[in-house]
Amino acid sequence: MTALMRWQIPPQSDLTWWHRDSQTIVYHAQSADTHLLDLVASTGFACFESGPLDLAGLHDSMAQRLEIAADDQLMQYARALITRLERLGLLEAIDG
Secondary structure (H helix, E strand, O other): OOOOOEEEOOOOOOEEEEEEOOEEEEEEOOOOEEEEEEHHHHHHHHHHHHOOEEHHHHHHHHHHHHOOOOOHHHHHHHHHHHHHHHHOOOOEEEOO
């Protein structure tokens, strides 16, 4: 993962979201997989709905949406979240 990398929700993704309390269920129609996300993960994933983000952009967006400090712990979480969502096919890396 480099500082210049950006990620997006693949344009062809057909996602259905259900929110309940502090958890979110995301159904990904292309893979027929269902994913359970906690509040922080679902907030991070939702940041990509407005368009591609780099790691710093995700970090800042999550801090703002969650109203928490944009610290090193959140940066580590954002990095791990990108890796996890990319592995699940919910995010893809893009050029530029």
